[in-house]
Amino acid sequence: MPCDFLPAQRALLDATEHLIYTGGIHATGVDAIVRKSGIARKTLYRHYPTKEALVEAALRRRDDRWMAWFIAATSGYTDPRARLLSCFDALREWFASDGFHGCAFLNAAGEIGPATHPIRAVSRLHKRRLFEYVCTLTRETGLAQPDEIAEEFLVLIDGAISLALVFGDTHGADAAARSAQRLLRHIPVSS
The missing domain is CATH 1.10.10.60 (Homeodomain-like)
Structure with missing residues (x-):
């Protein structure tokens, strides 16, 4: 940053x-x-x-700061699966914080019309960076199809954020964590 x-x-x-x-x-x-x-x-x-x-500049700076926070918040585990699942602990903490208003990047993308708009590009950049980080975590687990799992985790993450914004509580993080645990139970380890 x-x-x-x-x-x-x-x-x-x-x-x-x-x-x-x-x-x-x-x-x-x-x-x-x-x-x-x-x-x-x-x-x-x-x-x-x-x-x-x-x-655009403000959102780029927020992306750098948010990603640094998220990476730090999910780096406290040595077990790769626990580290991956800690994404939802981090989200729960964020949802409970003062001033939570959802994902700044989803909010911005929702306000800006054309997909080619520079502000939408910053939103895509943020989601791409988050996806790449989650890919890193899923690859460390040794599971088959780690990029596909990362994509599913991104859907769970953004879904939890949306629920937290709409309902004003942390239950979305808990529901997403349960879904993630069920998902991981059914994914084989790559050979």
Whole structure:
């Protein structure tokens, strides 16, 4: 994750991320970003030529930070299966945290129309990075078809996130963990 942001950029990215995560991209105007960040509009446009570019940068930074957190949260186990299943423990912790508003990347993709839009590209990048990390975990288990299992785990992860957002509780993580355990019981070890 780049650490060489100028203080004005950090303030703009922090404000933008908070506002779009809690209220949405379309509901967040440049005036609100300027007000929350304390940075002048002229400075904003010097760093980011458009609101879209600012939102894209804020989401890229969130992707780096979220992935670092998720990897750290699932790295405490030596047993590969336990490590894979710890994805749902990490999600449960996130769902219970203050300020949880679902997946910023699913939220953003849902707000932005065309699949070719740069903000949708950041959402795809995040899901691709999450998929690749889960692939790493499934490959470590020694199970047959690890990439296919990783894809199924990604569906369980995103489903749990959706349930947590809609119902406002952590039960989706528990249901996804039970489904994952059943899935793993029926997958043979590769030979």
